[in-house]
Amino acid sequence: FRQLEELEEEHKNKIVSLKDSYENIIHSLKNIDNNADLPKALDTLISQVVGNTEGLGTLYNKVESDVSIQTNVREALLRSKENQLDELRGKLNDVIAESAQQIDQLTSE
Structure with missing residues (x-):
């Protein structure tokens, strides 16, 4: 985000510089x-x-x-988080299945 803010500031400064430059040129042409x-x-x-x-x-x-790089980084981070979430879902399903099996064993005894 900081890089985008810096680029935005650079863009604003460039616009001001262009405006001043064009005003000077127009003034010179008039003279x-x-x-x-x-x-x-x-x-x-x-x-x-x-x-x-x-x-x-x-x-x-x-x-x-810069926007492309940041987008790629965010996409990679999201893929990583999705993979972690999938792993956690798998572990949770294993725990649920194991718990259900233990409950069945306890109730059948």
């Missing part, structure tokens, strides 16, 4: 004085968008991997 600077500004914008997209993709893959 372009001549058309000669426009292609350079657009290239910068595209590069930042691509970088941010890759960053979010990496974060998504990390979250997906």
Whole structure:
């Protein structure tokens, strides 16, 4: 759970960072004085968008991997608990059968 909380916090920070980055880019685009600077500004914008997209993709893959690992661990734990429960049921059934046999022996004497 702690890892998920850390990833959630990282995701929130990344979103805030992206928002700030895009606001700065938009502000820069509004302040372009001549058309000669426009292609350079657009290239910068595209590069930042691509970088941010890759960053979010990496974060998504990390979250997906962590969730998958945690799911596998929980499934293994559940299987282990089910096996333990089956063993206990078997032992309980053996005790019940043995008790019934002893009761039959005592009542037949």
